[in-house]
Amino acid sequence: MAKGKYSVDCFQALSDPNRREILMMLTKEKQNINAIADNFNISRPAVSKHIKVLYDSGFITITTQGRERYCELQQQGFDELKEWISFFETYWTKQLKQLEVFLKTRHAKK
Template sequence: MRVITDPFEAIADSNRRAILMLLSHEKQSINTIAGNFDISRPAVSKHIKVLYDAGLIVITDSGRERYCELKADGFEEVKQWIEYFDLFWKQKLNNLENLLNQNTK
């Protein structure tokens, strides 16, 4: 199996995005996460491994359970990409607003 380390590729899958949303509320055990999906426990574990390999989550052992939680700095590349396009569109909309204001004078 190919190791996915690109955060964009990791979040491209809807199941992995759903796992991240679950973890945005609190850290959870892999078994608890698996209980939220209609796919097999091994399939959920594979999704969790992808998120881990991409640096989006950390996994800690506590007794017999493994807990997953979000890794804030793992989202930095995605955050920067979103911020770039957020600024891009804000500038485009400001330019449009300025143009419309000039035409109404």
């Protein structure tokens, strides 16, 4: 699959459990960076680096409201992931269909 327009591969972004947890947190509502950082036992700069990876991979957007920066899920970031999964779903569906035909043919010959 071709790399998308984002500077970080979606699988690289999802490889870290902290980043996956941030994404799960953002399914409830957009949150400011400090609120996100309060949920982790790592430094705020480390959380900021995780957020940057998620931003660079297109999974989140960051908007500024006053002095706060808010993170929110972005649909487009999941497109590369959906495309990859869809490719293999189609592949396995085809393989299973061929197996089904083979087994029916074999059974009919007996």
